[in-house]
Amino acid sequence: MIFEMAQLEIYSGMESAFENGVTLAVPLFQRARGCHGLQLLRSVEQPSRYTLMVTWATVDDHMVYFRESEDFQEWRRLVGEFFASSPQVAHVQMAVAGF
Amino acid sequence: MIFEMAQLEIYSGMESAFENGVTLAVPLFQRARGCHGLQLLRSVEQPSRYTLMVTWATVDDHMVYFRESEDFQEWRRLVGEFFASSPQVAHVQMAVAGF
Numbered sequence: 425m426i427f428e429m430a431q432l433e434i435y436s437g438m439e440s441a442f443e444n445g446v447t448l449a450v451p452l453f454q455r456a457r458g459c460h461g462l463q464l465l466r467s468v469e470q471p472s473r474y475t476l477m478v479t480w481a482t483v484d485d486h487m488v489y490f491r492e493s494e495d496f497q498e499w500r501r502l503v504g505e506f507f508a509s510s511p512q513v514a515h516v517q518m519a520v521a522g523f
Numbered sequence: 524m525i526f527e528m529a530q531l532e533i534y535s536g537m538e539s540a541f542e543n544g545v546t547l548a549v550p551l552f553q554r555a556r557g558c559h560g561l562q563l564l565r566s567v568e569q570p571s572r573y574t575l576m577v578t579w580a581t582v583d584d585h586m587v588y589f590r591e592s593e594d595f596q597e598w599r600r601l602v603g604e605f606f607a608s609s610p611q612v613a614h615v616q617m618a619v620a621g622f
Contacts, residue, residue, distance in 0.1 A: 443619055463617065465616065467615050468615065483567060514569070514572075517564065519542050
């Protein structure tokens with residue numbers, strides 16, 4: 425299992441509209457191959473900065489199967505207009521599970 | 524509930540020692556006031572880059588009570604020598620819980 429961790433900078437004043445777009449997009453991820461979870465986190469210190477955490481079975485489930493799907497286009501239609509800059513995407517995996 | 528999200532850049536070759544230090548430090552966080560979880564995530568694309576996610580009841584539990592504790596000094600003794608640059612720390616909160 426890996427996590428897509430995307431840093432998103434949203435135009436100031438568009439935060440509620442963006443969060444609404446993400447909520448509308450949840451079903452796209454729920455039906456995506458190998459997708460096991462989605463959470464949107466918002467910065468306390470910089471409220472226009474968000475981190476999208478998506479759980480995927482493999483990197484390819486995200487980068488190949490989702491990115492090349494119609495649902496990815498729909499995702500971008502729902503939220504892309506709110507991005508003040510290009511999303512910074514990384515994939516991370518659990519190193520220490522802690523508690 | 525808020526999450527401390529710390530971006531950590533570790534000296535190349537010290538990743539295993541760093542992960543071991545984090546594992547040893549888990550009890551410090553387990554007994555910290557308001558601390559409800561810890562996970563260390565490692566970048567797939569840049570394996571010297573980590574994200575530490577710590578769940579706190581409030582920002583003050585992290586920034587005041589933990590940062591000013593003896594256990595914070597112990598945390599830095601366990602892992603500080605592996606940091607190739609200053610940790611970049613943000614606090615984030617749930618915006619869309621998704622699934």
